[in-house]
Amino acid sequence: xxxxxxxxxxAFGPEVPGLIGFLLLVLLVFGLTAQNFLTGANFxxxxxxxxxxxxLTLAMLMPIISGGFNLAIIYTANMAxxxxxxxxxxxGGVDAGVMPFVVGTVLALLVxxxxxxxxxxxxxxxxxxxxxxxxxxxxxxxxxxxxLTRGGDISGFPAGWR
Amino acid sequence: xxxxxRAYPTEAKLLVVLVAICTGLALASxxxxxxxxxxxxxxNNSVNVIWAVGLLVVLIAGGxxxxxxxxxxxxxxxxxxxxxxxxxxxxAVGFLFAGGFGLALGLINAFLIHRFRxxxxxxxxxxxxxxxxxxxxFSSGRFLYNLPGWWSGRVILWEHQSANGVWSEITLPPLxxxxxxLATWTLIRRTTTGRQLYAFGDNPEGARRAGIPIWxxxxxxxxxxxxxxxxxxxxxxxxxxxxxxxxxxGRELEVLAAVVLGGARLGGGRGSVLGCFLGVALVAITxxxxxLLGVSPYAFKMVVGLIILMAISxxxxxxxxxxxxxxxxxx
Numbered sequence: 488x489x490x491x492x493x494x495x496x497x498a499f500g501p502e503v504p505g506l507i508g509f510l511l512l513v514l515l516v517f518g519l520t521a522q523n524f525l526t527g528a529n530f531x532x533x534x535x536x537x538x539x540x541x542x543l544t545l546a547m548l549m550p551i552i553s554g555g556f557n558l559a560i561i562y563t564a565n566m567a568x569x570x571x572x573x574x575x576x577x578x579g580g581v582d583a584g585v586m587p588f589v590v591g592t593v594l595a596l597l598v599x600x601x602x603x604x605x606x607x608x609x610x611x612x613x614x615x616x617x618x619x620x621x622x623x624x625x626x627x628x629x630x631x632x633x634x635l636t637r638g639g640d641i642s643g644f645p646a647g648w649r
Numbered sequence: 650x651x652x653x654x655r656a657y658p659t660e661a662k663l664l665v666v667l668v669a670i671c672t673g674l675a676l677a678s679x680x681x682x683x684x685x686x687x688x689x690x691x692x693n694n695s696v697n698v699i700w701a702v703g704l705l706v707v708l709i710a711g712g713x714x715x716x717x718x719x720x721x722x723x724x725x726x727x728x729x730x731x732x733x734x735x736x737x738x739x740x741a742v743g744f745l746f747a748g749g750f751g752l753a754l755g756l757i758n759a760f761l762i763h764r765f766r767x768x769x770x771x772x773x774x775x776x777x778x779x780x781x782x783x784x785x786x787f788s789s790g791r792f793l794y795n796l797p798g799w800w801s802g803r804v805i806l807w808e809h810q811s812a813n814g815v816w817s818e819i820t821l822p823p824l825x826x827x828x829x830x831l832a833t834w835t836l837i838r839r840t841t842t843g844r845q846l847y848a849f850g851d852n853p854e855g856a857r858r859a860g861i862p863i864w865x866x867x868x869x870x871x872x873x874x875x876x877x878x879x880x881x882x883x884x885x886x887x888x889x890x891x892x893x894x895x896x897x898x899g900r901e902l903e904v905l906a907a908v909v910l911g912g913a914r915l916g917g918g919r920g921s922v923l924g925c926f927l928g929v930a931l932v933a934i935t936x937x938x939x940x941l942l943g944v945s946p947y948a949f950k951m952v953v954g955l956i957i958l959m960a961i962s963x964x965x966x967x968x969x970x971x972x973x974x975x976x977x978x979x980x
């Protein structure tokens with residue numbers, strides 16, 4: 488058991504075995520106390536909800552690994568989503584084909600990368616604190632989103648995408 | 650001039666920018682330079698300044714506090730129930746309770762940070778969620794309107810009717826703001842504890858070796874921030890005449906941005922009360938100006954974000970160098 492634990496620490500780092508243990512404990516407790524916890528439908532619903540959080544976690548991982556911080560990831564993701572939505576609405580809305588989707592996705596990735604690159608440049612070349620730069624960027628992107636959408640929502644996407 | 654610029658580079662720059670913006674607005678809008686506009690700006694932004702000076706002390710001590718706005722909401726609910734329990738209360742009791750509850754919530758942060766050696770941003774993000782979760786659970790998200798009469802009633806300290814019939818008035822929050830600024834200035838500039846806070850923020854290990862009690866520094870910084878959060882919460886409920894559980898969420902980042910604009914440094918050891926006031930004033934006057942110029946309100950946040958981004962990006966330029974005495978003058 489200790490050999491297994493040591494090998495796990497060597498493979499994943501010191502925090503991961505503890506986290507896995509905690510996850511198993513949570514599964515055990517809820518599995519015993521809540522009747523419909525250990526069902527396919529429940530895990531299907533979790534699997535439907537969590538990828539977004541997982542992707543955002545990966546987004547936050549990079550700045551933290553390099554000793555920084557990024558408060559703006561949610562609103563960056565929001566702007567990228569808006570970009571794709573604008574493109575889809577511009578080229579057909581409900582009837583949009585594959586090409587607008589591809590172009591919109593590429594533009595969305597570019598928008599996300601560009602807002603990140605601006606923050607990175609300010610942090611690297613001017614030496615401002617990452618928390619502050621991303622805080623300012625967060626306020627700006629939230630405002631930009633409000634400005635572009637007038638606080639409303641954008642709907643009307645192709646059926647396969649919903 | 651040179652000495653002021655060297656001691657307060659950010660504050661001086663901010664003052665120049667503010668004067669420029671005010672001059673521009675005064676020329677562009679006849680409404681801007683009126684007594685009524687000035688007093689309404691003061692009345693509506695004093696809560697932000699109260700929070701800003703509280704947060705300033707934490708930033709000076711090298712920490713950061715994300716949880717104080719939610720803590721202010723918690724204090725508002727606790728105050729409503731506490732005043733009901735003691736059968737009414739008055740302003741003296743109100744400040745005592747709000748300050749006390751806020752202080753206690755701040756000390757929870759200080760305890761977690763000091764006892765478990767966790768960095769303050771992680772602790773306060775956790776307490777932000779814990780405070781908000783507990784508040785939502787116990788309040789069930791209910792709004793409260795039945796505040797005691799002394800709390801929700803308007804207190805007009807000074808009023809004046811101008812020739813065209815427009816009333817200008819100063820209410821209670823600006824007075825509380827002035828007292829909070831004075832108290833914070835006294836703490837950080839006129840006491841040994843204040844010097845120790847700057848020292849601790851600038852170099853914690855050096856401060857520890859010089860015999861400064863670390864736990865006391867954390868307790869004073871986060872306790873002060875919590876107390877100001879509570880008093881700000883009391884004032885906010887006084888202005889809006891209601892208590893709403895999620896009304897103050899998001900304000901902490903706006904206040905943080907304003908304090909940092911005013912020259913406080915993440916990482917500690919720098920910052921001033923004047924800077925806090927100017928930082929809040931810059932954001933407030935910008936929004937006020939956009940409003941008076943008839944810009945769409947949907948664009949406000951975008952412009953404010955852009956201004957903060959520009960201010961932070963240029964904050965490492967050093968204007969003291971431009972006014973430095975020339976070499977031949979120095980002899």
